[in-house]
Amino acid sequence: MTLAIDAFTILCVCGGLFFFLTGAIALLRFPDTLTRLHALTKADSLGLGLIVLGLLPQCDGFLAAAKLILIWAIAQLGGATLSQLIARIAAIENSKP
């Protein structure tokens, strides 16, 4: 049984890392702010989500698992607000002649 859990963890964490990697490459490759922002938010929400999902079975007790999910929730909240703000500024910059 533990083997299956470990396999599940490794699989999820690798999936998460994959999204982080693609996000990093996209950050370097994409031309302008908005597309980069798009890539980063994907990497952040999906990548982190998968890693947290993968680590959930490894936590000892419900409190630790709840803390992990809380971390993910705050990361989403922060990420969403930040991307909104940066997008606004980018839009204002682009609209200037």
Next chain:
Amino acid sequence: MIASTLSQLSMRAEDALLPVAIALPVGAMLLALCLGGRWTERIAVAFMPIGVSIAGAVAYVVWRDQRPLVYFIGGWAPPLGVAIRADGVAAAMLLTSALIASAAGLFACDVFRVKPGEKENRAHLGFWTLLLAIWAALNCVFVGWDLFSIYVGLEMLTFAAVPLVCLKGQKETFVAAMRYLLFALLGSVLYLLGATLVYAAYGSLDIGILAQKIQPEAAAWIALGAMTAGLLAKTALFPLHIWLPPAHAGAAPPASAILSALVVKGSFFVVVRLWLTLAPVQMSEAPAELLAILGSVAIFAGSVLALRQERLKLMIAYSTVAQIGYLFLMFPLAIGQHPWASAAWSGGALQAISHAFAKAAMFLSAGLIVDVVGHDRLSGLRGLGRLAPQPVLIFALAGMSLMGLPPSGGFNAKWLLMSASVQSGHWALALVMAVGGLLTAAYLYRVIAPALAPAENAPAESASTPTPKASSRGAALSLALALAAILLGFAPPELASLLAVGAPAATIERIE
């Protein structure tokens, strides 16, 4: 459990004076900031007699028992806990900084005032809270016996001294303050690096314990080297002096007096702790010679630069750079169990104390001169003696002590150092001191001579516009400081026996 640690060592009631010497100025500063407005000045002035009497009590007890005061904070004995200790020189420096901080503070009552209409203004609140902050920081550094507590004391000193430089808000003072802050921060980070390596090698930060354990090995050399480099940056010993002149000259007179007389003495005192109390004799011989060489170079460079200055306050600031050089001449003489070591130790301490009084009096009198003539250009001081007789007299008296003319304290200190250097065969140091004295006389002559010369332009302009008189209270205070520098020349034997308490020449008694 705590009671047991206390009983092992003889903690006398008088030892409690040391934590009180730290706690009271901190408490007064917090109260002054909280109440604000005119209260800051009232609390600071009310604290002055208390602070001076505590410092006096510490000096008296150390002199009476001929034994340093030691106090374990929280009842925890080192190496786990923090000990604070006041030997003779520390007690003397506590009393000196208490007296000078009070005199400069009272002088500042005329400089920083709350105007009738307003409840509180920036410079007034800033000066009084920072004055109490510097007083607390100096007490922490002088009684510090733990390397990290000394680090926190040095940081307190920096954070309180830098805003004083640019309190008047002129553009140049912000350039000087920024440069001062960067030098001071680099200095304290290097000091912390050294403390880290010392703890890594010997497992304690207590100076008494380390003095027994430290050996000349790689970690100890690099640690003490880094600490000394950091402290020399904060003491502005030549080549690391470039931040000092603009900072000390640009500040308001009472602030310059505190900065030049006291703040640089704090980090100098820690260098003395490192090389004359902490490091073993076989380890400190070579560095002591190096410090003396740097000191000699500082005397010549500082004096030559002072000779070339066009402004009075900058000249006094460069004179500080030179006089700091004198302080470092004591290191090679005060090492080891030689008969002249205790004379050199007292001479160095007396030099630090008499320079503090003389420099504070000089900066305050320069402030009075600027009040009278409206500028501090040396070229325009002709006939000043008639316009502002008292400040010129005070300037001359302070100059006497700086030059080392008998009967001043400066002469007494230089005599002790010179006799030690002759006995110990360091002829070069004796020569350096003599020539240094002449150079000091040279750059002070550039002020006093024109001041006493008759003013050749007809005094018509002074008749029509009544020249402002120097404030009598300011003149009285700076005169008191200058006389203190002179009276140190007649210092009673008690002062010498106080300074000898806990001197390294005496054997280091074991703490625990």
Next chain:
Amino acid sequence: MNAVTLAGLAGAALIGMGLFGLVTHSHILRKIVAFNVIGSGVFLLFGAVARRGAASGLNADPVPQALVITGIVVAFSATALAVALLLRYFKEVGSPFLADDPGAGASQPDHERP
């Protein structure tokens, strides 16, 4: 070569890097960042020393760790003071650069009577 020695050497490297940045950059904000890097290097060194001192059930010596916490707070106060001074310096001087030659004497305020 274990993790603790690695941390110590990394601390030494950070101190060297920060010192280089502090001396060579003339933009004051870069100097402040470099000062923080030196500080964190010294604290990392202290942390490695703490880890070496693990004994009697504690996996690190608590005394250096407590000193590092005190050090970080003091370093932050220093940075806050430096940044506030930089902002006022920038408002007065107009440029964020610290001139290298202090122009001793030349840049002295003329003490006209206020």
Next chain:
Amino acid sequence: MTLSFGFDLSLAVLTLAVAGYAIGARESFASVVAFISYGVLLALVWVRLSAVDVALTEAAIGSGVTGALLIGAAAKVGEGAVDAPRSVRGAGRLLTALFCIATTLGIATAFLSLPEKAPTLAPLAAEHLPSTGLGNPVTAVLLSYRAIDTLLESVVLVFAVVGVWTFASDRDWGGRPESPGKDRPEQPLTFLGQILPPLGILVGVHLVWTGATEPGGAFQGGTVLAAAWILVMAAGLRKPPSIEGAWLRFALIGGPALFLGVGVAGFALAKAFLAYPEGHSKAFILVIEAALTFSIAIALGLLALGAPGRKGHP
């Protein structure tokens, strides 16, 4: 063993690389952003050095509040004139580089030459831990064995606030520091400003409370509370306080003043300055930590806001 060392090695290399970029970046804004990510990586290194208290402090103060301060300054100060001399060039630069390399090698040799059996105070600290009534040895060192350092450190924060305030111009005295937020903040920021602070206060108080037995403490908790306060002001929900407010001044000095008061009371109650009465030391320590946390949060917030800038604006 090699796997975990491999992780440590890569973490150390990454941290050094980011620190190198923070030092060597072309613009100052990039350097500040790199410094913030360097601070977070450093917090990871601290966790690997099994110093979780320090990791919390480094992440919260070292890269968090310091980062916010530096970014604000970088935005205001900018890159400076394009033609201005950016850095020391030529021989001076080479000389400095050699000097810094020599410094690093010197420190490295000193570190490597340390005795194999490291001298440590851990046994002594662990032995006296029960008498302080605390579980976390680091908090015991901070608030009992070396209480004077923590007291002076909290006083240093007050010194820094006074210093920052004296850099204001005379006509701005009594006014409010400039608000980090714009006058009409964007909608999402206001939303974040309403959602996150309650959680921040909860986490801050929890950090202080567990500090007695687990990693945490007054400084880490105080920083989280300060961050919540700064966020509320950045979201435009609250205006920065006027520096003449009596309540603000009392809150700023309350923590250190209480600590000093308990220390002086130690003369009578426990026969030593900054000593706590037998058996009650945990209670005293927690009271001091609570007051310290509040004052530290106020001090860190005021330091992040900077000198007062606007006089009497409504």
